[in-house]
Amino acid sequence: MFDSLQDRLQSAFKTLRGKGKLSDADIDQVAREIRVALLDADVAVPVVREFIANVKERARGAEVSQALNPAQQVIKIVNDELVGILGGETRRIRFAKNPPTVIMLAGLQGAGKTTLAGKLGKWLKEQGNSPMLVAADLQRPNAVNQLQVVGEQAGVTVYAPQPGNGVGDPVQVARDAITEAKRTLHDVVVVDTAGRLGIDAELMQQAADIRAAVNPDEVLFVIDAMIGQDAVGTAQAFLEGVDFTGVVLSKLDGDARGGAALSVRSVTGRPIMFASTGEKLDDFDVFHPDRMASRILDMGDVLTLIEQAEKAFDAEEAAKAAEKVAGGTFTLSDFLQQMEALAKMGSMTKLLGMMPGMGQFKDQLANFDEREVDKIKAIIRSMTPAERENPKIIDGSRRARIARGSGTQVSDVNQLVTRFFEASKMMQKMAKGGGMPQMPGMGG
């Protein structure tokens, strides 16, 4: 799911790479590409419209950030908006003050309700509840049996009408089940209801009647995430016909485009509470909007790093360093200090690529070895303060001493000193030319 959306969004962001500032034209272009990507993923048109309007507005209003470059800023905005259309906060089940808590399932036939009943049962049991599943789907010949099978797999009690005894009245079955749950001290009742292949009035009425009879704490609308554009109409019909308190996305493991997943919350105003990702009972979890958004962007790590960089980036320190660079007084001590500040923020390699102004060193960074950083740190630490301030005094015997002290080779020390001189020269030139790097570039 979302593979193609992922690719399209990535390539949209690429158009911003290397831009120092976002112009209106840049924003329009990236917005256009994101729009097409969402529409191609079957996201409902009104949802796309609002999404794009929000992204544009926020990108235009974005302040020039010290910590993030324009591409990162847009990624962050798109991520925030995705979290927003997916519902923001994680919504958990609201349990009744007086048990049993009643959870009713509704949705089209084949949406995955019966499977979900088993999954929920297992999950609830693992959470320390004592659930009971109720077979109120008397429409489909095999439904009662199917629920009994999943109930057994999940190790939870199933309440099913006895053959020939009240079969045909799912409302009565649901009512009786709750009485039974109270008697047998089950604290959660999951009521599976009938589905039809298409939306029809009788189905809606039956579900609405069950709802009225058992007054559920949660009504979960189960929707097949693979049904594409039909999702919106189906969800709206159930909203009007039965109403529901939450949504369960099933079949998120499929390779469909996933627009249902992205539209249903905005279209219905109801939170997505669970996601099903396979046929097995364990292929199921609480739905977290933020995790889903970063899965769609396929940039979980980058987003975390962006947040870290925003927090850890010390604009004052960076300005000081840049001044020193410009004035030619940037020393190995400054170099070490910058390096340690960066190392504190997390993985050096990834971070360097994210730091503003580091885009130009991209190729060098691609084969930047983190162990190399440790080596450099060791070498600089083995220098005397005088040597750090003025590396020109580092002669042959000093080099041998530094190498010994840092457990490196003399050639390593030579290389570092040479690189430092080269980098300072280059940065001085760049600083005069207006480009102000925050970190010395280092050869790979």
Ligand code: GDP
């Ligand atoms: P119901 O008619 O709504 O009760 O739907 P079922 O629970 O019978 O599910 C219909 C079919 O979808 C079954 O073959 C299930 O095994 C399958 N199914 C349910 N949930 C998922 C899921 O999350 N992923 C996949 N791949 N299949 C699922």
